[in-house]
Amino acid sequence: MKLPKGKRLTKQRKVILEALKGVKTHPTADEVYDMVRKSLPKISLGTVYRNLDILCEMGLIQKLDIAGRQKRFDGNPKPHCHVRCIECGRVCDVDYEPSIELKSKNFSGFKVLGYSFDFFGICPECQLALDGDSDM
Amino acid sequence: MKLPKGKRLTKQRKVILEALKGVKTHPTADEVYDMVRKSLPKISLGTVYRNLDILCEMGLIQKLDIAGRQKRFDGNPKPHCHVRCIECGRVCDVDYEPSIELKSKNFSGFKVLGYSFDFFGICPECQLALDGDSDM
DNA sequence: ATTTCTGCAAACGATTTGCAAGTAA
DNA sequence: TTACTTGCAAATCGTTTGCAGAAAT
Numbered sequence: 001m002k003l004p005k006g007k008r009l010t011k012q013r014k015v016i017l018e019a020l021k022g023v024k025t026h027p028t029a030d031e032v033y034d035m036v037r038k039s040l041p042k043i044s045l046g047t048v049y050r051n052l053d054i055l056c057e058m059g060l061i062q063k064l065d066i067a068g069r070q071k072r073f074d075g076n077p078k079p080h081c082h083v084r085c086i087e088c089g090r091v092c093d094v095d096y097e098p099s100i101e102l103k104s105k106n107f108s109g110f111k112v113l114g115y116s117f118d119f120f121g122i123c124p125e126c127q128l129a130l131d132g133d134s135d136m
Numbered sequence: 137m138k139l140p141k142g143k144r145l146t147k148q149r150k151v152i153l154e155a156l157k158g159v160k161t162h163p164t165a166d167e168v169y170d171m172v173r174k175s176l177p178k179i180s181l182g183t184v185y186r187n188l189d190i191l192c193e194m195g196l197i198q199k200l201d202i203a204g205r206q207k208r209f210d211g212n213p214k215p216h217c218h219v220r221c222i223e224c225g226r227v228c229d230v231d232y233e234p235s236i237e238l239k240s241k242n243f244s245g246f247k248v249l250g251y252s253f254d255f256f257g258i259c260p261e262c263q264l265a266l267d268g269d270s271d272m
Numbered sequence: 273a274t275t276t277c278t279g280c281a282a283a284c285g286a287t288t289t290g291c292a293a294g295t296a297a
Numbered sequence: 298t299t300a301c302t303t304g305c306a307a308a309t310c311g312t313t314t315g316c317a318g319a320a321a322t
Contacts, residue, residue, distance in 0.1 A: 008296050008301055029287080044304045049287060051302095065203035067252075069312095070286065083246045095242035098234060098253070106231035109260035110219045116203075117234070117253045124245035144276055144321050165312080180279045185312060187277095205287090206311065278319070284312080294303065 004058060015039055016051045020061055020075040026082070026091040028070040066091060066118050079114065085123035087130070094119060140194060151176055152187045156197055156211040162218070162227040164206040202227060202254050215250065221259035223266070230255060 003009060019035045020027070027035065033048045052073055055061045064072045066082060068089045081094040098117045122130065139145060155171045156163070163171065169184045188209055191197045200208045202218060204225045217230040234253045258266065 006301070010296070010302060012303075042304075044306095046288075046305080047303060050289095065256075067201035083243055083248065085246065086249070092244040092246065094244070096238075098236070100234070102232070107219055107255065107257070108228040108230070109263075110221065110228065110255070110257040111263055112219065112255050112257040113222070114257070115253065115255045117251065119243065119246070119248050119251045121243070121246040121248040121250070127245075127247055142276070146277060146321070148278075178279075180281095182280080182313075183278060186314095274322085276319105276321075278317105280316090281314100282316105283314070286310090286312105288307105288309070290307085291305090292303105293305105294301105296301075297299095 007054065007058070012036070012040060012043055012047055013051045013054070015043075016048060017055055017060060017075075020055075020073055023075065024093070026064060026072040026074050028072055030070070032073065064091065065116055067120070079116075081117050081119065083119040083121060083123075085126055086120050087122055087126035090123050090125075092123070143190065143194070148172075148176060148179055148183050149187045149190070151179075152184060153191055153196060153211075156191075156209055159211065160229070162200060162208040162210050164208055166206070168209065200227065201252055203256070215252075217253050217255065219255040219257060219259075221262055222256050223258055223262035226259050226261075228259070 015036050016032060019032060023035070025031075029049050029052060030045065032052065033043070033045050036043055036048065052061070052063070056063050059077050062074045062077045062079075064074055064082065066072060066084050068084065070089075072091050076093075081096045081098070082091050083094050084091050096117075096119075098115075100115065102112070151172050152168060155168060159171070161167075165185050165188060166181065168188065169179070169181050172179055172184065188197070188199070192199050192209075195213050198210045198213045198215075200210055200218065202208060202220055204220065206225075208227055212229075217232045217234070218227050219230050220227045232253075232255075234251075236251065238248070
């Protein structure tokens with residue numbers, strides 16, 4: 001792994017990156033904290049936040065700009081679409097590639113750098129839970 | 137204006153709605169607070185937050201699920217695309233209608249209810265400011 | 273009259289930060 | 298050996314909430 005100048009490869013940083021790469025979910029910072037505490041019980045939540053930001057700057061992971069109070073992190077830094085459960089907040093990858101035709105659109109003078117296209121709905125688990133509720 | 141049962145039309149609620157309808161920007165709660173304090177100097181920020189949520193429930197406005205620390209509010213409740221400036225956070229409407237073909241896509245078992253499609257980039261003002269910086 | 277609503281202030285949850293001690297390079 | 302990092306705790310930021318008085322129905 002090549003590091004930017006002045007950045008060090010600490011045990012904490014390595015464990016956080018491996019935890020995120022080893023999972024297909026899109027955990028929040030405190031979920032990452034719980035994951036890495038198994039191997040680094042003394043790590044602090046502040047360190048997790050700091051390293052998640054640094055790994056984003058390094059382009060190894062991404063912070064998702066998706067609804068919900070807590071930010072979520074994705075071990076895959078390549079832009080792609082997600083679905084978010086409006087009940088539990090769970091985020092999953094989606095096999096969908098939007099076809100964007102930007103010609104002759106009014107962008108109010110903005111220099112457009114990219115886009116985010118995300119779906120929302122109810123995840124399988126919450127569908128079951130909601131169905132169960134309506135039976136009672 | 138028809139109100140849901142148990143909801144009252146207070147002066148504060150009316151002024152907040154008119155402020156948001158009368159503007160093409162997408163202000164944050166505290167920007168709305170500043171706007172309405174001109175006519176209601178004693179209004180509290182808590183009241184602004186409460187009424188913005190209620191106006192959302194009533195379907196008269198919408199809360200934008202767009203990046204940035206603060207939520208933004210839109211006097212137009214109809215779903216539509218936005219551009220967001222990554223420098224200053226400003227949000228503008230975009231004349232763009234995505235063509236979504238959802239057939240045979242993998243949504244991980246989610247019941248999909250909708251989507252949000254937003255662009256990001258640099259607004260005209262921040263382009264000028266950044267150009268100015270690079271000249272110095 | 274009865275409920276909803278308001279202003280105020282305190283509480284809250286997520287994230288950031290200052291600092292002294294620890295550690296990678 | 299020196300600059301970056303850590304753990305800890307306090308601070309900050311945006312938003313929510315409890316409550317007693319005020320206002321809409």
